[in-house]
Amino acid sequence: MHYNELCAYIFTLSKDRQQAEDIVQNVMFKIWKNKEKLNIKTSVKNYLYKSCYHELIDTFKKNKKELNYIQRVQKETLDIFIEEEDDFVTTQINRVQVEIDKLPPKCKEIFLLNKVQGFKYREVAEQLDISIKTVETQMSKAMSRIKKALEKS
Numbered sequence: 001m002h003y004n005e006l007c008a009y010i011f012t013l014s015k016d017r018q019q020a021e022d023i024v025q026n027v028m029f030k031i032w033k034n035k036e037k038l039n040i041k042t043s044v045k046n047y048l049y050k051s052c053y054h055e056l057i058d059t060f061k062k063n064k065k066e067l068n069y070i071q072r073v074q075k076e077t078l079d080i081f082i083e084e085e086d087d088f089v090t091t092q093i094n095r096v097q098v099e100i101d102k103l104p105p106k107c108k109e110i111f112l113l114n115k116v117q118g119f120k121y122r123e124v125a126e127q128l129d130i131s132i133k134t135v136e137t138q139m140s141k142a143m144s145r146i147k148k149a150l151e152k153s
Contacts, residue, residue: 002045003028006052013056023059027051092150099149103142110135111142 003024010020027048031038040047103111106128113124114135121139125132 002048006048009049010052010056013053019059023055024052027055095149096146099146100142103145107138107142110138114139 006024006027007017007020010023011017014020014023031048031051100108100111110124110128113119113127114121119127121132121135124130124135128135
């Protein structure tokens with residue numbers, strides 16, 4: 001008899017139609033289940049409204065606890081992922097550095113001028129008094145070695 005108006009009341013508080021229906025149904029079920037023990041001292045309508053309101057509060061508290069748990073698990077998972085990712089990145093950087101150190105001196109110098117100091121191929125060629133083609137060839141060798149080292153991992 002009061003189902004629709006209770007759903008409307010809870011909907012105004014929760015802004016979730018499905019949740020409102022679930023709450024009213026839960027209250028109706030609990031009342032039916034405990035009908036032998038009930039001792040209602042106010043009007044049935046008031047009792048239903050209060051029961052639905054308290055069920056809504058309990059649902060919010062339960063959902064908040066679940067949400068906090070989910071957020072905590074997500075954060076812990078993300079922290080683990082970030083830590084693993086940081087380890088991976090650090091390992092890869094170390095591998096690149098080892099390969100750069102293994103490059104022949106002239107090749108290493110060309111690579112560092114281009115990639116670390118940001119000189120263009122033409123500027124590297126002018127600074128070292130070599131052809132742009134030599135810079136291209138040496139950069140190709142350096143990049144190939146570094147790529148192979150990273151592929152091994």
